[in-house]
Amino acid sequence: MFLNTGHLEEEIDSLLKLIEWPLPPATTSLEFSTHPKKSEFSLINPRSTYVIGEKVKVLIVARDHRGRPKSYGGDFFYAKLHSPNLKAGVSGSVVDNYNGSYTASFIPQWSGETVVSIKLMYSSEAIAILHEKRATRPDKFYFYGYFMKDGKEEEVECNVDLPGQDVCEYYDERYEEKWVCQRPRTLPCDAYRDHSGAGFREVLTAEEQKFFSTYLIDQEISTDAEPLNVLPQRDVIKGRRPCTPRLWTPHPSGFYYQDEWKSLVCSNEHFNDSKKVAKCLSDKMIYMLGDSTLLGWWEYLVKFVPTLKQISLHVPHLPGPLLATDAEHNYLVHFRAHQKPLRMNRISVKELHYISTELDGLGDRQGMVIVLTIWAHFVTYPVELYIRRLRHIREAVIQLLERSPHTKIFIKSANTGHDLPLVNDWLSYQLDTVMKAMFSKLPVTILDVWEMTSCHRIPQFLHPEPIIVKNEVDLMLSFICP
Incomplete structure (x- = not known):
């Protein structure tokens, strides 16, 4: 066995502790909640120039609707550096100081004028409501x-x-x-x-709904900070590692430049030629199991590679199963949605399979590649339900690797873009943290696409635009054919 799974309750407790979030000290009215236009950020020790690779820090001060500084933390921010003209972007990290202030850190990855962006996604008061509704409704x-x-x-x-x-x-x-x-x-x-x-079903009171007003969520924080002037590095960084399983993921894990993702985990390739994709997948069986964010990968491959043809199995597009084969290069790409809960059009219950069941039905096959994702349909439920589902998937992965140790297994992370009041990125982020922890000790590859959607110049959508999907698929292909 690769992992001692331990007792369920002990693991649930440790995972819930991992995603603990600082909540407001008491129920409060809207006027005391964080207001994005009253809040502000400023550069710490600003300079006239910066250099690629050095750390840049920003201080965020959260203020309420009356402009008063907050005295506690728990707000959820997105932070990034970006250069629109260069189609470049990189995520920053935000540390909660638990006193109403936050420290955001960035590492510039390209030279030229670079803009700091801090967005308030949800106030701590809104998150307290999300936390309660997830558990009770x-x-x-x-x-x-x-x-x-x-x-x-x-x-x-x-x-x-x-x-x-x-x-x-x-x-x-x-x-x-x-x-x-x-x-x-x-x-x-x-x-x-x-x-x-x-x-x-509407489960928010009229007062609770106010915390999710459009002028309060996903809003830029005010600043007087000027764009950064970033200079090139003097010493050129040596070549990165090949893309192989179990590599450490730094933060940031990569960045965009001219709309191409440059991984900082490993030396990723860009598969701009469909023949290069077909050659990489030659003699392989790709099984994609999960939700519609993974279906987008299947659809991209079928559209991008002319020799990859869909075979109709006479089922709805979602949940599938869907099958495409490339007779010229001898490979197939299969997709199937996971078991309930699944928000979708009407389908026979017999067509809905557990991911674990699908994995258990696979033997020791040469050239087998498994891609899994499961999160988007679980954000409205207590986390314990999600953990239980992942534990069984994890056990099935362990057993499959024992039968077929050469099988390559990828876990696609959550991506940003859930933008409904009670189905949103904070909930997705919590599940994503749990998923990464649960699979971190297995010899699998976690394809972390969270930053690939959060720092791109295109507005975030649950189902990303084709340019983002291409970069995600290219990252997977870089691990299949390093």
């Missing part, structure tokens, strides 16, 4: 179950739990997961046939 997104028998059909609400209701319960003993649907009026529980997403 897993029903904020709900689903439909469709029951059919003898020509009759009934539609009912379904979810991981429906407290106090008369339900049909579907419990998977192997994966320790429960799914329930309201009991149909006339049809039996075994008539459950189809599943679909339904919608969001």
